[in-house]
Amino acid sequence: MSNIVSALNNKAYADGIAEVREIGLQGMITLRGDLASSAVKSAATSVTGVKMPAPGHANSDGQHGICWMSPDELLVLCPYDAVADTLEKMGKSLAKAHALYVDVSDARAVFELSGPHAREVLAKLVPVDLSPAAFTSGMFRRSRMAQIPAAFWLHAPDSFRIVTFRSNAQYAFDLLKVAAQPGSEVGYFKG
Amino acid sequence: MLILTCPCCGVTGEETEFHAGGEAHLKRFGPGSSEDQFEEYLFMRENPKGVHFERWRHVNGCGKWFHAARNTVTLEVYGTYAAQTHEPPADLRDKITEKVPGWTWREFQ
Ligand SMILES: [Zn+2]
Numbered sequence: 001m002s003n004i005v006s007a008l009n010n011k012a013y014a015d016g017i018a019e020v021r022e023i024g025l026q027g028m029i030t031l032r033g034d035l036a037s038s039a040v041k042s043a044a045t046s047v048t049g050v051k052m053p054a055p056g057h058a059n060s061d062g063q064h065g066i067c068w069m070s071p072d073e074l075l076v077l078c079p080y081d082a083v084a085d086t087l088e089k090m091g092k093s094l095a096k097a098h099a100l101y102v103d104v105s106d107a108r109a110v111f112e113l114s115g116p117h118a119r120e121v122l123a124k125l126v127p128v129d130l131s132p133a134a135f136t137s138g139m140f141r142r143s144r145m146a147q148i149p150a151a152f153w154l155h156a157p158d159s160f161r162i163v164t165f166r167s168n169a170q171y172a173f174d175l176l177k178v179a180a181q182p183g184s185e186v187g188y189f190k191g
Numbered sequence: 192m193l194i195l196t197c198p199c200c201g202v203t204g205e206e207t208e209f210h211a212g213g214e215a216h217l218k219r220f221g222p223g224s225s226e227d228q229f230e231e232y233l234f235m236r237e238n239p240k241g242v243h244f245e246r247w248r249h250v251n252g253c254g255k256w257f258h259a260a261r262n263t264v265t266l267e268v269y270g271t272y273a274a275q276t277h278e279p280p281a282d283l284r285d286k287i288t289e290k291v292p293g294w295t296w297r298e299f300q
Contacts, residue, residue, distance in 0.1 A: 056200065056202065127208055142251065142252045
């Protein structure tokens, strides 16, 4: 049996103004369908134990969660080992619904960017207002991080989870590392 | 730099989160059309100095297509609206008229 590893195998950088860490294997399932349909909603909520997020938001609890990706798309988070079971359960909920659900865990990479300067490190890279007043806990945003697509939310205070394509993982890591280099504090978000 | 609001997901973002998709409200002519119609559809485009209507895609966001009305001189964005329409909505046209009296663009005014 092959040894399954994430894109960067938990690579971390802790010498800068914020800590950057590839979190390793994370189960991710793309669910597309009519988000107003109760079958689609319950397919996502029953397997994660979190509530359906409002548009532009994410609800997460540890390795479980639901991220609102677009008006007809959710990203369902679950432990990596539980993906097959989760897909099977979702299949039962969606038997009569027009919906698509597919495992994308190995096609993505997930990073954690944490520390008191996490906001300003990310703000250097994305065209999004990340001031504490504008980007609050629970919000989920798909945008770009320098030259690559990226989606992110505040998993905990001062701690972002960032999802990129797996093929962009090294670029994303290097980018975050440069943005977090020692001495690069901006201090813009300090009241 | 343009600031666009995606009518599909509600996100307001700057230009680089989106991708321009060319002129809006083109009518497709295919098999059975005249050569002039086909040429018009394929090659002939507006190049206005002022009010313009375009298709845009929220490429680094929700991925959806939509329409935008903007001014090519001032770069003001008058508004965005759904992709599933053949013409700019009346309220948006009125809003543009308030700012640019007498504007015309193809058959619209
Ligand atoms: Zn959008």
